[in-house]
């Protein structure tokens with residue numbers, strides 16, 4: 481098969497093959513082990529003569545069968561990974577079919593308009609003022625990058641310097657403050673932006689949330705010099721929240737930019753049950769949220785929101801004669817984020833919001849909140865489990881702690897148990913460290929997840945844990 485044009489007649493069959501396989505995969509995903517026991521094989525060097533679409537696709541399907549985690553299924557509680565709703569999946573297929581580049585109106589009126597409309601809906605969903613600038617990104621990591629890039633630009637301008645034109649040379653170090661919840665992706669963004677991964681100074685209360693009094697002392701100590709503050713709405717280990725309104729009042733008073741990382745926690749705004757957790761979000765300067773977490777949009781999708789449209793645009797503008805110019809009513813999304821050529825991520829996001837609406841998302845999130853409380857209760861009722869944090873949202877932080885095991889052995893016991901849980905595959909979540917203790921942190925965000933799925937969390941940990949303790953030498 482030397483030239484793709486010779487494969488044209490097989491296109492319809494290739495699509496049918498994938499549709500059949502996808503249907504089969506998804507029909508089994510509710511019951512399948514989260515990680516199949518096998519490893520995908522991709523042998524051989526760069527093929528000289530291709531095998532054609534049907535054979536290549538069949539090879540991929542076979543590799544996925546043994547090598548793909550069922551992360552789109554209901555028992556993948558690791559990291560914070562959503563599934564893909566039916567509407568989002570259908571729309572994502574369409575996105576690849578249309579293959580639009582969401583740079584601007586000229587590259588695709590569809591992609592341009594749908595991104596504008598969808599970002600407006602998302603602002604409503606999250607309680608972000610309609611006038612803010614916004615853009616879709618590949619993830620919360622890139623959304624953090626966009627927000628912190630705007631923060632950096634603002635900080636430079638406060639010093640009378642356009643840092644996007646001139647760079648940071650000759651300027652003082654940028655003061656950056658965060659809480660114990662500061663996420664690795666925000667730290668990464670600070671590194672990429674040349675501000676330094678080690679810049680952030682953190683002020684944490686015992687639970688990890690921002691110590692606002694310490695932050696105020698630090699801001700006051702700057703004597704009026706501008707600073708950056710990163711607050712987190714939804715800590716990855718516990719689902720905990722920084723007090724956004726209180727922090728916003730401080731950043732306003734002390735000439736600081738407030739960036740809020742709300743990767744999954746911003747979805748607390750969707751239901752009155754948890755909306756108070758993000759109280760004050762409209763007072764921030766920039767906000768990052770993920771789409772492939774609680775929205776259950778496909779990978780990879782994130783959203784960045786910036787209060788000051790001029791600052792936002794200044795950080796990513798690029799011009800070249802062939803790119804042309806745009807009228808103001810049509811944002812050039814490719815000049816509001818790192819990528820210029822971009823997938824039309826708004827298509828599946830629009831579809832899922834259109835399909836399920838505010839009510840559907842509120843119902844799903846409330847269901848997940850209830851499931852998290854159910855797991856928390858089961859942990860509390862189990863004599864050999866210990867919950868390590870409150871459960872304000874959808875993450876349950878706990879560890880295995882059977883009688884007769886010394887505190888000094890618990891980290892190692894839970895580390896081994898975590899590896900066994902991943903290997904077992906009935907449920908899937910890794911370990912983390914919270915307040916110096918090794919523990920689990922299943923996160924519930926998948927639209928498919930039900931009571932029967934979450935009930936396995938405690939059941940599997942206790943079953944595997946008891947095997948581990950019985951097997952341990954000397955016990």
Ligand SMILES: Cc1ncc(COP(=O)(O)O)c(C=O)c1O
Nearest residue numbers: 560619620621663665716741743
């Ligand atoms: C608070 C927070 N911020 C940022 C991220 C990064 O998200 P992503 O990996 O989708 O870029 C995560 C991921 O779990 C997160 O929990």
